[in-house]
Amino acid sequence: MEPRSYSLIITISKRIDSLVSVLGVLKNHDAVITHLESRPSRTPTDEDNEIDYFIQFSVLSDFSPDTFVAILQEFVVSASLVSGSEPSSCLSDSTPWFPRSIADVAQCCTTLFKYGSELTPDHPGYGDKEYQVRRKEIAVIAKRYQYGRPIPRMEYTAKEIETCFVCLKCRGKIFSSQVKLYPTHACKEYNKHFPSLFSECGYREDNIPQLEDVSRYLKAKTDWQLWPVIGWISARDFLNSLAFRVFPTTQYIRHHSKPFYTPEPDICHELIGHAPLFCDSAFAQFSQEIGLASLAISDEWIDNLASLYWFTVEFGLVNEGGSPKAYGAGLLSGNEELQYCITDCPERRLLDIGEIIVTKYPETGLQPLYFVASSLEDMRDQMSAFSKSIPRPFCVIYDHINQKVEVQTAVV
Ligand SMILES: [Fe+2]
Incomplete structure (x- = not known):
């Protein structure tokens, strides 16, 4: 034998x-x-x-x-x-390229899909030469970033800090008014971890935290890390990065003319909306499950997982004692929608991944529909089971010691 x-x-x-x-x-x-x-x-x-x-x-x-x-x-x-x-x-010429190790994620994070330093007319910063020069300076940092090296530190201007945290219109504090909503509107996991980012990572009303500090903190908590990107990367590249517990993160600030609106993720959204939940082990595992499920699948299934990501990581609610609470980053980083999402106005349905992946949604404006998980642990377990039903000619398993994926015909 x-x-x-x-x-x-x-x-x-x-x-x-x-x-x-x-x-x-x-x-x-x-x-x-x-x-x-x-x-x-x-x-x-x-x-x-x-x-x-x-x-x-x-x-x-x-x-x-x-x-x-x-x-x-x-x-x-x-x-x-x-x-x-x-x-x-199990691998053929028609199999889409996918990262096999964390070093390969560099290819995902440097291929720009939209925006970056060159803006289109739909962007509030289009035509603002000073803003575009600044975007190019920030983009250089992401372009030069190499895996394994510290993320270079940014010096943000007073205007950028103000745009991030202060409403230019009413002079009211966006950040502090947002923080006041969390005890009643955010999920318990967010409220558990958010305060630690103040003491450990420089979250303050007068300071934009450094990606390197937040990344190091997340790495120690749940093995997630941030990877600076110059703009929007494709859904496939973004989801593939999640497989390695890498979260592609922008570093620039939205345009000061519209502090309440950005057509793209910016650092305020990333650090206030996304970073705290990556400290939670069930959410961290759920996010990685989406990433692993996205490796080498068809474009149609990438779209399905992008919908799943939208209705969960961006706009998800979770049930706490009969009340919906927000865990989605799009809600936690947006004052108006955080208040709106738990009112009687929008429709809310129980989380059903099979239903979510075929549900359409508006990319701008308040969402008409939210899906409510019974718990983050249940959501993680649902995703783990669901990923086995996604058509793929092979299985992948994550070797988290060596930070690479093993490709096999069968997993026991
Ligand atoms: Fe986001």
């Missing part, structure tokens, strides 16, 4: 006897370990008492993966087993 090779990714307790038990299961199957790595676990919980192991081993071909995993379940928090080496038949 020819030996077969397997890759096993497990999360276990730091207790020595957990590792001994796993090694005992391998020994009982006459496995030969060919590679073993470990690191402190950052997923799926916030607990600091677990370790991830990546183990490659070979066994004789009568080995039963199902039985092996069933025995392992007694000793591990989670386990993923993939078989053998990558099957060459």
Whole structure:
């Protein structure tokens, strides 16, 4: 019999006897370990008492993966087993390119889809030479960014800080009025993590936080990181980046003539709307599940996942004791819609991923329809199950120790 090779990714307790038990299961199957790595676990919980192991081993071909995993379940928090080496038949010339390791995400984050420093007539900053020169200066930082290096620091002008946080029309404080809504309108996970960004990352009314500081904080919390981009990247590139726990992030500020409106994401939206939820392990896992599901799928399915992203990560609500609360970044970074979304005006339906992916939505203005998750954990679990139904000629599994995806014909 020819030996077969397997890759096993497990999360276990730091207790020595957990590792001994796993090694005992391998020994009982006459496995030969060919590679073993470990690191402190950052997923799926916030607990600091677990370790991830990546183990490659070979066994004789009568080995039963199902039985092996069933025995392992007694000793591990989670386990993923993939078989053998990558099957060459599952990738063809028609398979869309997709990043295989986190370094490949550079290709996703540098291919501009829209805006950037060259603005179109529908943008409030179109025709403002000073604003466009500034956008080019900020774009240079994103263009020069290299994975593994710190994100260069930005010095924001007083005008940019004011645009971000102060309403030029009424001189009222946008940021502070937004913060006042969170206890009653934002989900409990947002309210749990948002204060820590003040103490750890420089969130203040008179300061625009640095991407590097926020990225480092998220990395320590849930292994997510920010990657500066010069403008809109395509839906495929954006979603593919999420597979590696990378969030492509803009650094520029909306145009000062319309502080309440931006046709594109800007740093205010990214840091106030998105960043706090990435501290939550269930939301972090849900976001990565969308990313993993997006690798190498058809353009039609990319559109479906873009809808899912819109109705959840951007405009999602979650039920808390019978009341809807916001977790979507588009809501949390917009004062008017944050107040509107929990009133009786819009329609609200229970989260159903199968329904969401075929539901149309307006890209501007208040949303007429929101989907309400029963919990962020339930949403994560629904996505994990749903992703298995997406047509793709192979499976992918994320090796979070080496930050790369394994492509296999079957996942146990
Ligand atoms: Fe967003």
